[in-house]
Amino acid sequence: MDLTHLTGPGLTGLFIAFGAACSAMALRTLVITTGATFLVQKNRWLEKFSIYRCSPHAEQFRSELVATLKVIPFDAAAVALAAYFRLIHTTAPTWTNMLLTFAVMFVWFEVWFYVTHRLMHTQALYFIHKQHHVAKVTDPLAALSFSLAERAILIVGALGFAALISRWRPIPLAGLGLYFFFNYVFNVLGHANVELFPAGFARTWFGRLYVTATYHSMHHARYHGNYGLFTQVLDRLCATVWGDYEQVHERVREGTGLRSFGERLASVKTADETCGPKGSLFANRRPVRSRLTNAREGVHKGEIEGGVDFRPIVDV
Numbered sequence: 432m433d434l435t436h437l438t439g440p441g442l443t444g445l446f447i448a449f450g451a452a453c454s455a456m457a458l459r460t461l462v463i464t465t466g467a468t469f470l471v472q473k474n475r476w477l478e479k480f481s482i483y484r485c486s487p488h489a490e491q492f493r494s495e496l497v498a499t500l501k502v503i504p505f506d507a508a509a510v511a512l513a514a515y516f517r518l519i520h521t522t523a524p525t526w527t528n529m530l531l532t533f534a535v536m537f538v539w540f541e542v543w544f545y546v547t548h549r550l551m552h553t554q555a556l557y558f559i560h561k562q563h564h565v566a567k568v569t570d571p572l573a574a575l576s577f578s579l580a581e582r583a584i585l586i587v588g589a590l591g592f593a594a595l596i597s598r599w600r601p602i603p604l605a606g607l608g609l610y611f612f613f614n615y616v617f618n619v620l621g622h623a624n625v626e627l628f629p630a631g632f633a634r635t636w637f638g639r640l641y642v643t644a645t646y647h648s649m650h651h652a653r654y655h656g657n658y659g660l661f662t663q664v665l666d667r668l669c670a671t672v673w674g675d676y677e678q679v680h681e682r683v684r685e686g687t688g689l690r691s692f693g694e695r696l697a698s699v700k701t702a703d704e705t706c707g708p709k710g711s712l713f714a715n716r717r718p719v720r721s722r723l724t725n726a727r728e729g730v731h732k733g734e735i736e737g738g739v740d741f742r743p744i745v746d747v
Contacts, residue, residue: 445515453507459615460503460575467571467619480626482648482679484688487568494565495576502575502582509586518594524603532606533613535596536589537661540614543588544660549671551581552655559584566622567692569648574618617661621647626683633680639663645680649673652692 471477513519522528551560559580566573577585593607620627626645632638633645642659650657656673659666666672673679675697679689682696 445511448514449504449507449511452510453504456503456507460499463616463619464571464574467623471571471623471625477625479686480683481688482624482626482645482683483568483652483692484690485568487566487570491565491568492570492572494562495570495572498562498565498577499572499575501579502577505579505582506586509590513590513594518590519604519607520597520601521604522601524605528603529606529609532602533610536593536607536610537613539592540589540610541660541662541665543592544585545658545665545669547584547588548658548660549669551584552658564651564654566651569622569624569644569651571619571623573622573651574615620644621661624648626680628680628684630681630684632684633677638680639667643680645683646676649676649679652689 548560550556559578562578563573563576563581565576589611593602596602621642621644623644626643628638628643633643640662642657642661642663646657646659646663653673656671657663657666657676658671663672675695678696682688
């Protein structure tokens, strides 16, 4: 959405741009997130492929809703300020420069997200990321459930990078908007707790590159590992892929998803973190130690719930 024509020399233009951006983002969230939530909860065929076979706790939904209602105006303010101060130098869109802008943003943000995500899983910085991990069972609303500090980091990586490269070569806003729309839609799908890709997909060459809903749901349930946004490339290069990912994906598509957060298909189980009727997402908050398995693909790092301790540990 091009807001530059709305921003006059005074503050009135800034407020108009903020209102337009906020309205557009609220509508986007309402339509896409509500639609995805309705499909996940009401479609029995999709329900068959639930990854973690339990529902988010009511407290999780309330926390995510409050966070989302903060993030939307925060994002809108960032976009309005970028337009008001003409931070991004633009050019007329063509198919070539639109696709090139999308590709450059995609590659850059994969790197930015992976690095900052891993840093925010350290003991010192986990407080920034904690809000997003309110979702142990993922749901579409989790796509915008962030602290404002984390959101600022993501915005700097996206809008800041776009502003920087536009100094070298102006970019089309249509290409930038295309990437942001893709980012949001696939984030919602990635948090749906439903696996859409067929059995066997995780073992294909593309399945070893793309981050499925199963892949990201395992990150939320286990607190670390599987850090990638849309691709597994950096996870595989840095050996942070959960060793039982392919087995979990197969089992989910068989219609028998996981019933326990501590459940592992290729290692000993950790502390029992069941999501049955007597438990909740906020029960059993004692520290949990586990390991990622598979010497070639896994990670042998110590996990402490609420953050990650990167010292090696002894199996439990």
